[in-house]
Amino acid sequence: MSAAQNRTPAGISLPQTEINWDRLDKTKFFVVGAGLFSGVSALLYPVSVLKTRMQVARADAVHTTALSIFKHVLRSEGIPGLYRGFGLIITGTIPSRMVFLTTLETTKAATLKLTEKLDVPETSAAAIANGLAGLVSSMASQTVFVPLDVVSQRLMVQGTPGATKYDGSIDAIRKILRADGIRGLYRGFGMSVLTYSPSSAVWWAAYGSSQRLIWRHLGYGTGKEKQPPSQAEVVLVQACGGIVAGGTSALATTPMDTVKTRLQVMSSEGGGRPTIKQTVKQLLRDDGWGGFYKGVGPRFLSMSLWGTSMITTYEFLKRLSVKQEA
Template identity: 75%
Template sequence: MAASHRTADMALPQAEINWDRLDKTKFYLVGAGLFSGISGALYPISVIKTRLQVVRADSVHKTAGSIVRHIVSTEGIRGLYRGFGIVITGAIPSRMVFMTSLETTKAATLKIAERMELPEATAAAVANGAAGLLSSMASQTVFVPLDVVSQRLMVQGTVGTTHYNGSMDAVRQIIKADGIRGLYRGFGMSVLTYSPSSAVWWAAYGSSQRLIWRGLGYGSRDDVEPPSQAKMVLVQASGGIAAGAVSSIATTPMDTIKTRLQVLKSETEGTPTISQTVKQLIKENGWRGFYKGLVPRFVSMSLWGTSMITSYEFLKRMSVKQEE
């Protein structure tokens, strides 16, 4: 049975390009530029989402449209890119850690899943989910300080936040107030937020795009013509949208708590705890407050996921070693 799974998998248009088949230099260099461009295009959505998550009940600007208009009218378009400099600087090492962990873990887990004779879609979900979980955990050590600084810059000017004169000033003030540990504020919640989110996203993507290919007749019949590039991109994009929907709904409450924990002060002006953050959120908005920013987060995750996965699959195809 395991052999039939492998044969069917190789018949699918989206067969896995394993880690050992990739030219690592090209993979890292092209990938750094590719994902930096995507990050730049989608960054304003993250700013809006973050503002929505920390807005108080008595705030004048409580909707996405109102926040955009306020930012643009007071700061111009550049206001939608607050904190982008430090994010893009740290994105390269963070992405390198993530992609390396993702591919090596996925390759190892797929072999284990094959030996367990799991159904193809299940094996893909398990392998991709495990890879997404572990790669996210590994990259958090680089990502969290960038996240703390960029989010502080995103929300400055709102009630309960501090004013900074750029990224380096934010770093200096955070270290002065809380030491190096201040840059890792919310680290536990970040791991609890991004790691499950990454696991759910990659698991949903890995299984959904294989199910879509099956639905189109690939992998089950030998007389199906190879798909066009347009069809491949469409299937990958559909898998990315499905993955974004599932993961955003599942993890938005944790993301809201994490964001408020990282950027707001407690009522006693000390470092808030998770419990204090949860109580304050319920006090201000009730239980629906946990889903603040759900729509822009869903849009962000869907757009990012669709753009990222189609670019990522393209990157892997570009980076396949030339046969000698």
């Protein structure tokens, strides 16, 4: 992370966290990172399945709550039902994550250099660099991720009323291409950009801001003499920042995520490709304004857990990937 990110409000440098992009062994960073993030994804994937099923559930559906859907999936499909589409996501998100992380770090570094030239205050510089890096990196990675998201979410909702049946990922891709062509794999691309890019920007900005508030609460930046924080304190503050960032981002973007999910997995009344406008109208007819926050509980939990797990894993990965001094 950048120097601007790794100082408390008093300017105290945090130990072992100033690891810039140019100090990383890129091969080790991506290879080890693929394994670490795949493990985190495996732990949290069932929450995404529950969130997706809640978002596409009809108003008259028998199972609409997270607990009810969870019990139904286990009873009817077993543990594999909570991992539908997981193989595709794990395989496909490796290149998507490489694009995201590379863009994130390079954009952050370039923005920080620019803010230094403009003499922007340290706290503001960190917020701007984090937010812009999160926005740009998310937009870049969506070109790779959206087709995977479309297929995986089609697999996730199997077993719900009206859902198309697929015999695995390859069959789903084949049927989507046959029905809608390559455009079918990019259904909801606009909504994905509108959902994930602001979400990423909000997440990274909230992460940087919340860390500074936490450090101040712990007594740093008060003008009093204090020893630099221990490594355990640094990890704990990063984890808490991840929780705050994930929760904030989830609350801000769940309505867009609900529309995006429905756009990707549901058909319009005429049998063709539904538009964003048609999807919004149908959601309002079925569930009212509250429908835009269907699945907010699992999404809040998922993003908070993912945020905490991701940022602590990410910081650990960067420490592992530091180039050995010659």
